[in-house]
Amino acid sequence: MTANGQDTKPVDPFEALRGVRDAYLDSMSKVMVNAVNSEEYAQATGAFLGGYLTLTAPAREALDKAMLQALEQFSLPSRQQVAVLAERLTHIETRCDDMDAKLDRILELSVSNQPRGDAIPSRSKRTAKKASKSTRPRTRKS
Amino acid sequence: MTQAAELPSLGSMLDPRLETFTRVMTTKAPIAQTPKELVWTLNKAKLYRYVPVLPPEARHPVPLLLVFALMNRPSILDLRPGHSFVEYMVGHGYDVYLLDWGVPGLEDKDLKLDDYALDYLPRAIRKMKAITHSTEFSLLGWCIGAILTTIYAALRPDDGLRNLLLLTAPLDFSNRQNLTFARWTDEKYFDVDQVLAAFGNIPGEMIDYGAKALKPVENYIGNYWKLWDNIDNARAVESWHAMNTWVTDTIPMAGAAYRQLIVDLYRNDRLMQGKLSIRGNMVDLKQLRANLLTVIAEGDHITPPCQSEAILSKVGSADTELYRIPGGHIGIMAGSSAHKQTWPHINGWLATRSQ
Numbered sequence: 128m129t130a131n132g133q134d135t136k137p138v139d140p141f142e143a144l145r146g147v148r149d150a151y152l153d154s155m156s157k158v159m160v161n162a163v164n165s166e167e168y169a170q171a172t173g174a175f176l177g178g179y180l181t182l183t184a185p186a187r188e189a190l191d192k193a194m195l196q197a198l199e200q201f202s203l204p205s206r207q208q209v210a211v212l213a214e215r216l217t218h219i220e221t222r223c224d225d226m227d228a229k230l231d232r233i234l235e236l237s238v239s240n241q242p243r244g245d246a247i248p249s250r251s252k253r254t255a256k257k258a259s260k261s262t263r264p265r266t267r268k269s
Numbered sequence: 270m271t272q273a274a275e276l277p278s279l280g281s282m283l284d285p286r287l288e289t290f291t292r293v294m295t296t297k298a299p300i301a302q303t304p305k306e307l308v309w310t311l312n313k314a315k316l317y318r319y320v321p322v323l324p325p326e327a328r329h330p331v332p333l334l335l336v337f338a339l340m341n342r343p344s345i346l347d348l349r350p351g352h353s354f355v356e357y358m359v360g361h362g363y364d365v366y367l368l369d370w371g372v373p374g375l376e377d378k379d380l381k382l383d384d385y386a387l388d389y390l391p392r393a394i395r396k397m398k399a400i401t402h403s404t405e406f407s408l409l410g411w412c413i414g415a416i417l418t419t420i421y422a423a424l425r426p427d428d429g430l431r432n433l434l435l436l437t438a439p440l441d442f443s444n445r446q447n448l449t450f451a452r453w454t455d456e457k458y459f460d461v462d463q464v465l466a467a468f469g470n471i472p473g474e475m476i477d478y479g480a481k482a483l484k485p486v487e488n489y490i491g492n493y494w495k496l497w498d499n500i501d502n503a504r505a506v507e508s509w510h511a512m513n514t515w516v517t518d519t520i521p522m523a524g525a526a527y528r529q530l531i532v533d534l535y536r537n538d539r540l541m542q543g544k545l546s547i548r549g550n551m552v553d554l555k556q557l558r559a560n561l562l563t564v565i566a567e568g569d570h571i572t573p574p575c576q577s578e579a580i581l582s583k584v585g586s587a588d589t590e591l592y593r594i595p596g597g598h599i600g601i602m603a604g605s606s607a608h609k610q611t612w613p614h615i616n617g618w619l620a621t622r623s624q
Contacts, residue, residue: 148494156486163482164449173458180467187467210376217312217376224311224392231399 286500293496297518298510301344303356305367309396313371316393318400319355323362329623331431332364332397333407336390336414340476340522342515343369346411348603349511357612361620364401368393373523378469380523382530383548386420394428407432407619408559411602412572413530416440416540419580420547423557432622433559433586434615437598439572441579442538448573449483451535461531465524473519483570512603541579554580560588562618564601564611571598590618 162168198205204212309316321328335355337343346367347355358365368390373380397406408430410418415438422433445451453459464471481488499505539545545552561584565574574593581589594601594610601611 145498152486152491152494156484156491159485160483163485164452166452169452169455169458172453173455173460177460177463180463184467206375210374213374213376220311221388224309228392228395228399231395 286497289500289506290497293506293510293513296510298349298507298514300349300511300514301342301347302350303347303353303359308366308400309393311389311392313373313377314389314393315369315371316396317367317369318397319359319365319367321364322359328362328364329620330403331405331407331623332366332401332403333358333409333619333623334366334368334394334397336368336408336410336418337370338411338413339370339385339417339526340413340471340473340520342518342520343367344518345515345599345603348515349507352508352511352603352608354602354607354612357608358616361616363619363623366393366397372520373470375469378465378524381525382417382420385526386417387424387548390417390421391425391428398429403429405429405431407434407623409434409436409615410438411436412439412598415577416530416534419540419554419557420545420552422559423552423554423584424547424550426556426558430559432562432619433557434562434564434619435577435580436564436602437566437569437572438563438577438580439534441541441576442534442536443541443579444573444575447575448535449570450479453479454531454535456536459531461528465528468521468524470521470524471527473521476522477516477519480571508605512599515603541583554583555585557584558586560622561586562590562592562615564615565591565593566596566598566601567593568596568600569598588622592618 195205304320305317306320307315308318335343335346337346347353350356355365355367370385370389394406398404406429408418408422410416410433415435418433419435419438419440421428422430442448442451454461464475468475496506496509499509533539533545537544540552540554543551543553561581563577563580565577566572567574578591581591592614594614596604596606596611601607
């Protein structure tokens with residue numbers, strides 16, 4: 128309210144309908160929640176999904192086959208071959224991580240065996256700073 | 270004359286509203302802005318360390334690792350500046366780490382819960398311990414992240430886990446009557462192997478549909494009305510924009526992990542019955558001995574409270590607490606009242622156990 132008693136809130140043409148709308152949505156919501164919780168809904172969605180997958184399976188297979196042949200013609204690797212390659216890279220990464228763990232352990236032991244004052248700075252602290260890729264945003268919105 | 274004068278004002282009133290609505294619906298809000306650095310990667314997984322804002326002497330010595338679900342981005346934990354759980358915890362002196370599982374590709378379709386809980390998670394923890402020089406740590410698992418952290422905590426009780434926080438944890442699948450997902454994925458109706466044979470991984474859109482279809486009117490209609498009703502409130506609009514950016518950024522879930530979730534958990538409740546085998550070892554919840562805080566969202570339709578209650582009586586922890594809070598699956602951590610209720614409670618519980 129302003130000093131002269133005038134309401135400064137802008138006129139909302141939907142205000143009058145809002146109560147009706149909310150009441151309708153509430154009742155609809157209850158109906159729909161009951162519907163999706165029913166065995167019939169579970170059965171219907173399951174049947175729809177199963178039917179869709181069964182019907183589209185031949186088309187998917189044909190497309191995969193055609194794509195595979197086309198890629199072979201162009202001497203390009205298939206999706207499956209790229210996936211196998213990615214798996215192998217993950218194995219290599221895992222090995223590297225194992226070695227990283229062993230190195231950390233060795234350094235930890237060597238530090239604990241050093242006379243006090245000669246301790247080597249932790250590898251993790253040094254490499255974390257060096258190797259890590261900073262994702263700090265340049266500017267920060269508040 | 271009066272009516273004619275009012276018509277342009279109606280138009281000028283709607284124009285900026287429509288403009289805002291269109292902007293929010295067609296653009297992405299800047300989320301996950303808290304400064305962080307990448308400290309470890311393996312395959313798609315990444316471990317981030319958030320840049321501390323307090324001096325070392327003012328910080329808690331026990332680091333905190335956040336583990337989110339497999340089928341959504343973890344950016345919900347760091348939604349937007351001024352309203353971010355990560356920012357809040359960093360500001361309260363925690364050395365916060367976040368494990369981002371990444372987006373699985375076709376090559377990851379065989380990744381199981383076993384791999385996440387006993388390979389990726391322990392490796393990330395090892396790296397975190399190496400960086401912090403701390404032998405002890407705290408874990409916070411949310412949703413599927415809570416399943417993974419529970420499995421890890423039970424199978425690796427001597428790794429130094431001091432505190433375990435489980436948020437809206439779907440662990441107990443015995444009350445099938447209350448679980449809509451259990452009904453939808455019942456073997457009578459849902460052929461999980463047929464779906465995986467077709468897609469490899471479960472498409473993000475399918476997971477998104479599943480979550481939204483639990484409350485279709487709210488998610489497909491009410492949500493947009495809520496935006497329109499608050500379109501003049503810049504704060505509310507930005508909040509909605511940030512949440513919508515997160516919700517619409519769906520990611521697939523590794524096929525084998527999804528199969529375990531459906532077959533071992535939703536259909537057979539193997540975790541609570543002590544029959545869940547992970548890499549040949551039975552998950553015995555009595556082996557979980559860390560201090561345990563379980564947070565339940567009373568209005569959670571994705572993980573109903575009945576799924577998170579029984580864990581307390583199954584674990585071997587001497588220090589346990591069940592904290593109930595009004596709100597939904599995501600709202601309790603990212604909603605407008607999270608910073609007044611959930612976050613302070615988590616901080617209060619964890620601070621006394623992180624010295």
